[in-house]
Amino acid sequence: MNPETEEAGAGDRGLVSTRAVEIGVAAVLFAFGAVFAYSSWKLGNRWGIEGPQSGFFPFYVSLIICGSAASVLFHAIRAGRAHEQAPFVLRGQFAQVLKMAVPATLYVLGVQLIGIYVSSAIYIAFFMRWLGRYAWWRSIAISVVIIVSFFFMFEVWFQVPLYKGIWDLTAWTGY
């Protein structure tokens, strides 16, 4: 396990309160429901010649989303600061989450550009080096072994071609 993880926890301050995130998520849900309800209403949420129109079902579904989100929102706001629960996430913990989320996002961007195989190899090697503190040669060796076995499994045995990216760096393999 990497050393950073063990630092997290003790003497760590909260980043944001659970109440704030609760309110935020409920507000986003409410907005989502409202947009969907409006869009379904424009499609037609009434009775047409073919029975219930296209927007009928989604319209009422969206209304229930708005209703439930409003209820969560109402309870969270009414609970007030006096009932402040544990923080949603501690600073150190959130740093850990970002260490996972940011490279993962860059990885998916990499998949889009240079394809699954090359991007995955770089991602695994980088992650091992960065968080696992492995020697470069070990990180690269392990990630290459993993990715080459994936390549054989998908392209050769199961014959399921995976995404090669906008710039195909594996074209030389012929798959």
Place this chain on the structure above:
Amino acid sequence: MSDLAYLFHGFAVAITPFNLGLMLLGIVLGVIIGVLPGLGAANGIAILLPLTFTMPPTSAIIMLSCIYWGALFGGAIASILFNIPGEPWSVATTFEGFPLAQQGRAGEALTTSFTSSFVGALVAVVMITFLAPLIARFALKFGPPEYFSVYLLTFCSFVGMGKGSPAKILASMMLGFALSAVGIDIVTGGLRLTFGFTSLLKGFDFLIAVIGLFGIGEILLSMEEGLTFKGASARINPKVVLETWRKLPRYWLTFIRSTIIGCWMGITPGGATPASFMSYGAAKKFSKDGDKFGTGVVEGLVAPETAAHAAGTSALLPMITLGIPGSPTAAVLLGGLLIWGLQPGPLLFAEKPEFVWGLIASMYLGNVVGLIVVLSLVPAFAAILRIPFSIIAPVIVVICAIGAYTVNNSMHDIWFMLGFGVVGYLFKKLNYPLAPMVLALVLGNNAEDSFRQAMLMSGGSLAILWSNWLVGSISTLAMIMLFWPLIAQGLRKLVPSKPDKLSSEQPVD
């Protein structure tokens, strides 16, 4: 009975060397998936589903359902040896399992839990064998209103039996329905709710949602908790197994009680997680060692494991007979059936008996194979947990991305998966349940379809949901479930009861 003849025919289908090999492969993959944090039965099967597109459907479902049994077994290994529940339904297993392992009784704990799982699953399979054909025959009479009322009951049960805020359960469920409505309207063929994005034409595939919500979301959570794997060592020798087996029959009452709880919670979409907690709670209440629970009582390990496995298995009953899955994993299997061109539901028994009975026979065999595999290979599986997280985590992300891509060969889906991962992380932390959302995504189109057909039949009157005794009683039950939180509140005012301490530890599934 001709059903028994079909069952033997099913065994003949399942027992070919090719299918037995797939069974073994499925079990081993399943245990690995169950042991690893971030990979669960639902997203594990979702990821492997595209690899089965070229197989015969019967072989494919045998392999995928064996992954499910393997994952149910595997969850227990991580819970007992490492105090890390590999799956939500193994949380209750850690209460007694980990203390036992710390006392050096890991072998006994593992044998007990595997055997209990096996018993729970076996009883559930026997129940499926006898009930499934009856339900299927009965369900042949179902028309759109009946189907819609069953859907209604399924979703209202989440509200009535779920844990946590009813508003959050509803929000999560309706979000699933809303996302399933995006794309092409199956009735009129028109586009809807795409907001002009061409990437939304095909809508949201629930497999992508499963991989993102359960896979990426879980990895983010594990990272936040900063998992360190420090585990007890695992050795199982035949002597320990036999000694444990000799002791187990004295818990027969716990077995029976837990199996009943498990089967009930599995058929109704309560799921394995609440089943394991209910069963643990019941065992604690009725046992004469109730006050010693938490310090390593074997009986307290038997209860949740039996119930979880019974629930996990019986979740397949409504899936194959009605086409309504009882759990997210059953939902993924149902998605598989649709992709292979099979329509789950009562007609499946008439049209594809070799498929249905092959599947049921493989449930018997798969659990026997599973028990043997886990008992003999525990040290190897435990070693997986000693692989550092900094290798496992990126590999799981890569596997999820590959899985998401292969569903539709679409790059957009990998981005959607990432988005669902963030939603999964937020929802999990705020106690929004994920299971209703996944089930709504899977069943959304069918539910809407049967609703619209029922409305056409009645000319737009909801009274059709109470038009005969059958549909009426299902709809009424659904309404009771939907308003159960309010009813329960009223009852509590009349009869005050002690707050339940155990239920506060239960994760929202």
